[in-house]
Amino acid sequence: MKGERLDRLLARLGLGSRKEVARVVRSGQVRVAGQVVRDPAFHVPPGARLEVNGQPLAVRCHHHVLLHKPAGYVTSRKEGPSVFTLLEGFPTRDLSPVGRLDKDTEGLLLFTTDGELLHRLTHPRHKVEKRYLVHLEHPATGEDQKAFGEGLVLEGTRLLPAELSWDQNPTRVELVLREGRFHQVKRMFQARGNRVLYLKRLSLGPLTLGDLPVGQARYLSPEEEEALYRAVGIFTDLLRGRW
Known part of the structure; x- marks a missing residue:
């Protein structure tokens, strides 16, 4: 299999437009399977390891789940009724809530397996x-x-x-x-x-409930994931070698 063009793949992963990531590639910041690649048109073999500034592009390996929390549920695993009972079919063992909503509070509750994302979304310094x-x-x-x-x-x-x-x-x-x-x-x-x-x-940052019914959960779309990571500067830090 020929694989996907490097610039297209990086843009799809949310590191910028095709033009922006092409500049990053030409500057020598990108490695494919351990080798520096400066050609944006290079075709990435399926499964090849990608790195930007020495950091693996692992953000898409995480799960992010959006729940429309109803009243009457607690944001806890130890008490009940728990919001985790509403996440049947999702990897609940690895998911952590981004902040908490009180038992009588409804609305948007995000869960993620990405500890760095969780930290940035909840830390006041990022003012999400x-x-x-x-x-x-x-x-x-x-x-x-x-x-x-x-x-x-x-x-x-x-x-x-x-x-x-x-x-x-x-x-x-x-x-x-x-x-x-x-x-x-x-x-x-x-x-x-x-x-x-x-x-x-x-809402939480760029995320809204949309038409998600009360009590239902769904994975974030790729576009929502990209917007979320950009909102807390993870992609920016990755390109600048700070993460």
């Missing part, structure tokens, strides 16, 4: 956006928006700036966070004298 739909006991106010936008001080710790918005009904709001602390959404509104009645995570 998490968007929530929140139903409140009392209407949100402009003062709430200002306090969240400036970085709310919660139990002596200043949080990262958050975005609070609503359309017609200020008891039905959206909140965008760039960190994930314990019960953060509920505690933020509690600090403002309000109470969360319903909470749903709508």
